[in-house]
Amino acid sequence: MKRRPHGGYPLYPASNHYDPIRRRFFNPEPKRRLQPLDFGGAFKMLSRKGRFPAQSLPFAKPDFAAFMRQERLPEDEQKAQFVWFGHSTLLMRVAGLNILTDPVFGMNAAPNNKMFRRFQPPPAAPHELPPLDIILYSHNHYDHLEEAFVRSVADSGVHFLVPLGMEVLLRRWGVKSENISAADWYQSHTVGGVTFTATPARHDSSRNLADHNRMLWAGWAVEGGGQRFYFSGDSSYASHFADIGRHFGGFDLVFMENGQYDRRWLDNHMFPGQTVQAAIDVGARRMMPIHWGAFSLAMHDWDEPVCCSIPLAIERGLQVLTPLIGQVFDADAETGFWWEEV
Template sequence: MGASVVVGASASASSAGYRRDADGKFHNAAVEPKQGFWKTLGLFWDVMFRKPAGTMPTTGQAVPVQPITQAQLLAAPDRTLFRLGHSTVLLKLQGRFWLTDPVFSERASPFSFAGPKRFHAPPMALSDLPELEAVILSHDHYDHLDEATVKALAPKVRHFLTPLGVGQRLIDWGVPAEKVQQLDWWQATTVSGVTLTATPAQHFSGRSLWDRNSTLWASWVIEDAGLRIFFSGDTGYFDGFKAIGERFGGFDLTLMETGAYDARWPYVHMQPEQTLQAHLDLRGRRLMPIHNGTFDLAMHRWQDPFERIQALARLRSVELVTPIMGAPVDIHQPAATDAWWQAPV
C-alpha cells in the first residue's frame, strides 16, 4: 500500500475524545489536576537529586539479555515477538517486521551526556535490524521517540505510523514525507495485510519546555487476520480502555505500560493495579508488561513493576508474559517465562 499522510484533527472538541485548542494544543478529555509551581519544583528535585536506593540495577543485578542476529529474525516463524527494551517491541507479522517506539540510544534524553541511561544494551545492534515494514510510534517523549534511532532506521523502513503531529517531527528530521502516516484517534490504516488503529490514551507530549501537548499521543491496535495485539504507549488509567475493548472485542496479547509510575503522577502513568484492570477492561487474554527494565524514570525499585504485576496477575488468574530481553515469544502460544529480575547473575 502506498503511504499517505492523514491530517485534519478538528479544532476545539474532537469526536475522537480529546480537546484541541485554537493554538493547536491537545488536551485529554479528563481535566489534569494542577500541580502548582512548588509541587512541580519539589517533584523535579526529588527525581533529579533524591532518588532512593534500588532504582537502578547494581553490578550484581545485571538485566539479562539474549542476543539476536538478523539471521535468527529472518528464520523466526510468523507471529513471533521480541522485546528489545523499555517500550521497544519487534513483531513478525505477515512475514514482515513491525517495530514499536524504537529507542536504541544510550540515554532517553535530549543530551548524550546526561539523562536516564540504559540498564542494558539492546539485544541487537541497530544496524543489524532487517528491513522494517513499519515503525509504530505512540508519542514524542524521549524514551519513545529517539531522533538518532529514527534517522538510522529511516532508509530501511517503509512506513512510519504516528499520532497527529508526531509525523511532522520525523519529516523535519529528514524522513521522506511519503513514508509517514499521521493518524487521529480511531483512524485506521492497512499496511501489507495488517490493520493498525490509533486509539485513545491519557498522557501528554512535548520534547522541550515550550512545546507541551503540541502533538497527539495514542495507543495502538494491531490486527493480523484474527490476531489482535494492543500496544498501550504511555497512559494513565481511564475509561478509554473499556471503549477500546468493547469496540475490538478483546485481544490475544496486551503490551501494557507497567513502570515509571508514582502516586504523584497517576494522571499520566498507571500503577500496576491499574495496568491489570486496564488489561481486563480491554478483554485481554495475555499481558506483557513493558515500559520497565531499561531506564530509571521514577522513584520505585527497578524490579517493583515486575514483582507487583506478577503478584496481581496471580490473584486475578491473568496469564503474564515476561520474556528476557531479546528472547523470542510465540504470540499465540508463549512458553512459560521466568522471573528473571529475581535470578542471581
C-alpha cells in the same frame, strides 16, 4: 529564516481531544496537576540505589533467523513473533511484516547524555535488525522517540505510523512525507494485510517548552494473520481502556505500560494495580508488562512494577508473559520471573 506560525503544525477539526483555537490536544478525562520535585526529592530520586539493578540483567542475543522462520510454515500454523529490547521498544513480525515500536537504542532517555542512563546496552544494535517495514510511534517523549534513530533510517524506505502532529517532527528529521501516515484515535491504516488502528491514551506530549501537546499521543491495535495485539504506549488509567475492549472485542496479547509511576504524577503513568485492570478492561488473553527494564524515570525500585503487577495479574486470573530482554517469543510462550535472580 522565517518560522511558520504554530511551528508548522496542521490545524485539525475540533474534537473531544483537540482544541483548534489553541491548536493543542488534551485529554477527555483531565489529568491532575504534576507535583514538582523539591531539591530533596530530586536528590533522593537520583541517589536511590534500588532504582538500578545491582548487576547486569540477563538477556538473550536475538535469534533473528528464528524470528523470520515462521513464514516457512503453512499459513495456518504461523504465529506472530516478538522481541523485547526493554522499556517500550518491541520488534514484531505479524503476517510477514517487521514492525518496530517506539525504538530507543541509545544509552539515554533524555535530550542530553547525563540523565536517565540506560541500565545496559540493548541486546542488539539497530544495524543488526532484520529489514523493517513499519515503525510505530505512540508519542514524542524522549524515552519513546529518539532523533538519532529516526535520522538513521529516514532514507531506508520504512513506513512510519504516528499519532497526529508527529509527522511534522519526522519531516524535520529527514523522513519523506510519502513514508509517513498520521492517525487520529480510532483511525486505521492497512499495510500488507495488517491493520494498524491508533487508540486513545491518557497522557501528554512535548519535546520542549514550546510544543506541549501540539502532537497527539496514542496506543495501537495491530491486527493480522488471524491475531490481534495491543500496544498501550504511555497512559494513565481511565475509561478509554474499556472503550478499546468494546471496540475490538479483546486481544490475544497486550503490551501494557507498567512502570515509571509516582504519587507526584498520578495521572501520567499507571500504578501496578491499574496496569492489571487496564489489561482486563481491553480484554487481554495474556498481558506482557512493558515500560520497565531499561531506564529508571521514577523513584521506585527498578523491578517494583513487575514484582507488584505480576502477582496481582495471577490473582485476577490473567495470564502473564515475561520474556527475557532479547528473547524471541510468541503469544503462547512459557516464560519465567527472571528478575527474581538479579
